[in-house]
Amino acid sequence: MARFIRYEDLFAILNEGRSTVRTEIARADAFVVARPGGGGIRLGGEVVKNDAQLAAWFATVPTPAPAQAHSVARRMVTARADARVILGGKMGVLSDPADAYDGAMPGIVEEAILTLDAAKPLVVLGAFGGAARDIAIALDLLAPTFTVPRTKQHGSYAPAIKKVGRLGSRLPSGLRSALCDVADDDRAEQTAFQVATIIGKWLTSEKLGS
Template structure:
């Protein structure tokens, strides 16, 4: 299969619109199911909220196996790691066993996080592993202390370096006066992850029909036109992110633009998921755009 062992970053967060919450979640889980059937691995950079998307994806992927590899990769960003306790991380890792691969962004590096006999392990690759007990953990965290804005940007850049594609769903845009739409970091997280992934020349797919930042990303990348007709004031950083995306929109291969429009359109969760698979599969293939939501790969 074309997507076998490919790591697909799902850049998702709730929008400020409660009306689309159920549809967003359905599309997310349908997409995870579709990608896993094509033997792709799902990556998500989520926090440790027990009611959040991290654990919803984890439960969806719990029975999926790709040989020795976990089907789901949970990437903990630097600010979340710095706010976590040794006990919290140990409990998380101990409950997962081998069902989930847990990674953590520290600076510009992504390390594999493990739990061995009451110690946290940080695997840097090439047989370089650091292990810590409770008494050593606080000092380790202080080594990586940064301002949250720097931590979020470092993590988003680091994630883009290790994945093969990025799918954007929902997301905050920082509408002024709407506390439910506040984003964290210098730029909206979804826009920033799409930007760095596209800068690396890898496929990006914004699911625009569910609104939120993914819609604005699709407009900035010239996949769809903005039909809202209204001007809204956003947090500082939003316009900067959109301008940056416009500047890299030319990196999208022309032969996948029709498939991108299908993924961005008001279709069913199953149809959107198929369009996402089409985009990722064809991005580097130089194939004519299919424009067919119903053709399996």
């Protein structure tokens, strides 16, 4: 979360993308534009110039638990985004500490649920593995044979994947074939073109009411 980033690192990130990227930080229930400026980092109408000032800026709002903070940010992004593309994601394999996740489900699973609940385009790149592969299987975009063996997982993982599966009817029938194809494609550059085409058609069909 941005709250834990060092001033020096945040400044470097913002400076690197200053000409091409608009960066906004989720704080409390709002997004705040962040960019280099004023001899430091401009956060909305304020300027911070060191770690202490950055920490003080974040401290002006309550600090939620990490899982809650992530969920709030995901809901905010869902409301702002036109579509979502997911790949990878933690699977809660208990024997791998790096695969652990906070909260009731992996973040990428929550993002999938929020997106489909909001009736927005969701493209699942299951071929890259992780929780996204299980999401693709649950949505019938990949066959069950794509499931990979794994040791015991967090108890909340399987119910979360089943919850995603119950939203499969939200996928447009006219795009299901294309969604299946892209879910099984790990060619990064070609996949990018496919994703753009799918999202464009999905958004167009919504505008036409079909």
